[in-house]
Amino acid sequence: MTRVHAFTADDVLGDLDAVGIARAIAVGDFTAVDAAEAAVRRLDAVEGELAAVAFDDRERALGRAAENRFSGAFAGVPTLIKNNTAYAGLPTQQGSAAVPARPAASHEAFTEEFLGTGSNILGASTMPAFGLTATTEFVDRAPTRNPWDTGFSCGASSGGAAALVAAGVVPIAHANDGGGSIRIPAAACGLVGLKPTRGRTAAAKASSNAPIDLVSNGIVSRTVRDTAHFLADLERQRNVDGLDPIGLVEGPSTRRLRIAMVSEPLTDQPLDADTARELAAAAELLTASGHRVDEVPIPVDRSFIDHFTRYWALMAFSLDRFGTRLIDPEFDRSRLDPFTRGLSGTFLRSCYRLPSTLLGLRRATARFRAVFDEYDVILSPTLGHTTPEIGHLDPGGDFDEIFERLVRYVAFTPADNVCGTPALSLPLGRSTTGLPLGIHFSADRGDERTLLELAYELEAARPFARIQDA
Template identity: 35%
Template sequence: MNLSEYAMYDATGLAALVRGKQVTPKELADLAIRGIDLVDARLNAVLEVYPDRTDTPYLDGLPDGPLRGVPALKKDLAFAEAGQLIEMGSQLTKGMIADTDSTAFARLRGAGAVFLGRTATPEYGLAGTTESRISGITRNPWDLNRTPGGSSGGSAAMVAAGVVPMATASDGGGSTRTPAAYCGLVGLKQSRGRIPAGPGRSEGNNGLSASFVLTRSVRDCALCLDIMNGPAEGDPYGIAAPVRSYREELEQPLPKMRVAYMDQAWIESPVSESSRAALHAALKALEAEGHVIEEATPTIDIEAFIMATTVVACANLARDIDGLADRLGRKPDETTLQTSTQVCYQYGKTISAVALLDALAVFNGVNRCVGQFFGRYDLLVTPNNLTPAPLIEEYYRCDPAGPITAEDWQAQVFENDSYLATFNTTGSPAISLPVFETNDGIPVGVQFASRFGDEATLIRLAAFFERAMPWAGRTPPVHVSN
């Protein structure tokens, strides 16, 4: 098998080859390492490669699970592996070794996935691009002048470039869905409580964050959801178990749905022609299947929501940074934190318990509003972002030259991700699908959100779009097959 042949397979397909003894885990691991060597000098997406993961003794000991032998990479945030570095894009935590596995990571490894290394993330996941002082700028394989998004941009770049069929991602305000849209991938943010965030992350930013994967195929998304879902001891959130496996949902028909859509932003910034065209192409495909399409928007006080999100995010950041600084005996200051992180940290230190509870009360109001909305509609369809992947020089810098406040920074991050963060607050599932591309071949994602706990509808929907508006044949200019 050569790299071009390897990159044609998704994780499900590679696992089938391993089970059929048509290829060995070592052959696949060696191919993935060759892929990293081929493309990462241009993408700057991989922080570290684990040298032992291509060794025969390690690979001979793989669990006999549904991902046995499948190469993967893990985001350097939210996915801790005991005994390995987890630096989270920050000088403050440079050199830090994880002392326990995260549950989400352990479940994928227990299914036989071979994690070959770590991918880049912005400092503590605070940006919609992937850049940091310790790793530099990560670039998009579709256009090296564009960002792959953030904060899971390193993982997205490697999956899009064909290096691995899947990589871990996390989403606290769009950090899985934005890189999926910018890089032409499938990016699901599952319901709150579907996959454990712990044990190291406690509630995961008051339940805002969701740990999952980025994939090229919908069936890989379903497979990983089957592997990773289910409670762990001490989980703070509960959710009903799925009715059937998510892989079974791939073959289930979509019921006729009442579909709402938004093509205006919740904020004043305009939606690009490409993002609007992608939305309406998806709606046209749904309408052709007999679904009822209506323009409708949940009524949210967006300014109050942005402020509440800033309060909750910065309060959690301050707590996390203080804990990490105490653990490592380091000081959070301008030498260990980027400017954007430092101002958010300092603001977080000023937030009172009452202010945090007020922000959570705003969240509760949003939750009830969106919950009532999904009592009337089965699905809400929106642009994933205001624009396709921006040029790197057009995007905000994590170390801006001029002064910036925490409110300014959070507003900048929110602007292009304004459709996404609502569903982190509500805990509802939402998925980005690469159903469109610009005239110059840049992927454009569309977001589909459903009621709490209903990933099944999104998996069925994604399978429909994968057939109706296929993306499997598209490959970026920077790819292991080129």
């Protein structure tokens, strides 16, 4: 096992979370320049092994730190933005050589929100081509590796963000989620990963006009506190019509919850022993804490897999056939990776089913949300099995084989993207090989507060494993 991290007692960041760093800067314990310089040194210490940065923007970040005009919950905190989100001056290449490395002319809406928290962006984090798979691997460059063990996947599509936060380079990083892309890498890298309710954060530019917008912007973090402060600070910036405010959640609730536990994936393949053991342990912990846990069938039927994968394939087809209009006039479809091309072909062969696909997804939404008439939270594993080794989901491999593996792995997360419901992965488990293992919680639309209160309770009851201690 090759473990890589940058935690050290010899710089100002220590093992502080983002709230801790911002508070230390505010009271003068150290400066934003000190924080940025420490993060840059940490990045240089691990980037050669992790390969988690798509574009380095340290010079501008150091200049902003010197000016120190930050405001917000994370004022002066170093971080990164995911490379599918426009940040003026950096190319938004989306993990693909098909997209020209043309610097963005302006920020998109979520970037403005993220900067509004006071975050200081050091660069852009890596992601697989267009975020279409669940590992941050490529056909034309080195993979981004899991800092807990560099032979394993860091998840995706927010893989670079998760690797850098887990390795201690930065305390938080931007992530977004269209089928599990916050929660999957959070589970693989031992982080807190909350996908907000659809509309809670500014929509992703690339998906905002889709028939069903699957994508929610957020962050990955090492503490529940950072995720809670992130959401509260975004609420400070703007009101969200149709959603109850969350407020700043600062600890657990005394309310005991009704929890529906799902342990059988739609794929009909049983959970591996590690995942089943850690899910049972989480249920036991919740029961011992006074929550009611009932095992229930997964609240969508087998057709959901076909509907979701067909809709997912539509995104690849749109890029393949209309990339010059959707992405950039110089988009080069000849440089698309085999997985994206294979997924595009999957849609083309069944495009006539798109109307029934949309209807099926809307019916699945109604069935999934009906669970919350009786229960407050749905509990499941984050993923269908433990984190795979690099190569298991190789985007250059045989498409049919890789896609079958992907469906098995990403067995629990997509329903919340279709339904627009908030969902959270917490690093409550460990595999027998010592890798983190995520446990997943879903709530009804707008109910992030319940998830955060429960997360605080579980974090205190079973403190999350730290890479620097393992």
